[in-house]
Amino acid sequence: MFFSLFASILISGEVVESFKVFIRYASYLVLPLFIYNLIRFIKVDVAFVFLALIPYILLPFGKFYLVEELTGLSRYSFVFSHPNHFAYYLVPIAAYFLFITKRDYVLTYSFAFSAVLFMLLLSKSSGGIFVILVLILYKYRTKLVRPSGLFLLATISPLLFIFGFADKFLDQIMFLNQINLSDLLSRDNLGGSGSLSWRLVYWLMILKSFFDSDILHIIFGNGLATMSYGSYAYSFMYTDPHNDFIRILVEQGIIGLILFVLLLVLIIRKFKILSMPLLILIFMPMFIGNIIVNPVFVLLTIVGFLDLYRKQYYEI
Known part of the structure; x- marks a missing residue:
């Protein structure tokens, strides 16, 4: 986190925006612990049943x-x-x-x-x-x-x-069969009837712009918050990338992405036989959504696996 903060300030020069993102990520470590310790006395299981209903x-x-x-x-x-x-x-x-x-x-x-x-x-x-x-x-x-x-x-x-x-899913598959992604990419065309085709074109446009930049930005990124609304790195962007790996790559560069993935792997390995479910739960949504900037997903996921960690090491 500190590496990302200092690299972001040096590369982008955006001190305030960099600190905003840093504080958001830091809150992901602190807030779930606070919430977990509040609700574990009434059982996390009960709280999650309540949330489900x-x-x-x-x-x-x-x-x-x-x-x-x-x-x-x-x-x-x-x-x-x-x-x-x-x-x-x-x-x-x-x-x-x-x-x-x-x-x-x-x-x-x-x-x-x-x-x-x-x-x-x-x-x-x-x-x-x-x-x-x-x-x-x-x-x-x-x-x-x-x-x-x-x-x-x-x-x-x-x-x-x-x-x-479902009509929604079929429409997206049919549209993908009828389009030429390279043609849409060459024309910066985000049109289409499905979110799947939109994502593919949007991702390719962002990656193309990123790898067309200088080597310093490719290695260290464009800076924190450059994939967030109001400070997008590229002029064609009007919403977040809907892919957190691309977000981290563009913001923190190749080094930042490697460090982030290594951190996740180290955390996931702590959960023994449930490492694979946690891997699926984190990596799949990260690939198709904006999970790391969604506090609800992050909060509930961390609280749930804090409960698992306690049961795994202290009660079971």
Whole structure:
């Protein structure tokens, strides 16, 4: 963190903006510890069940839905500005019920997990649904070849069907079959009917601009906050990159990206048999979203795995 701060100040000269990002990242270390120590006395499990059920209170009210202009889909966003941000809230909670809760109250946790899955479907977040599907398949990977695997397939097959044949997902796949990404890139054209094609073109445009810069910026980056609204590094940018690896690469350079990935790997290795679920939960959303600048996702993920760490080393 200190390396990123000083490199950012030296490269960009933006002292205030660099310190803002530094403080945000520092709060990711402090705030979850504070929240965790508040709620662990009433059990983190209970708090997460409560969080899973809260969205149902506002479900009947239409003003909490967002209608997409291109697809016409109505998506539930709860109290968040966008349904994808709602998915960032739901995914860590679902992962918690899948891998961290003790099985003292199996029915309660199973009900809460099902409630979260239903909310994910209403948010129509392709990325969120895909991450949870991968986590489910990983958890029950050995049971899929047993008779009991039939029950699992019968349980998740409706989810697979909805995800695989939803109009939104099909539109994106069909659009990708009809376009030439290199042509769109050459014309800086971000048009398209799907978020998948938009992401691919946007990422390529950012990477092209980054690697066209001088070697100093490639190694050390353009500075913290240069991938944030109001101070984007490139003139064509109008929103965050929706890929945190690209964000870190552009902001902190090749060295910063290497250090960040090494840090994550060291943390993930501390969780023994649950290292792979944590790897999926962090790396997959980072690849398709703006996770490290989303405090809700970061807070819930760290609180959940703090609880796992305590159970793993002090109680189990």
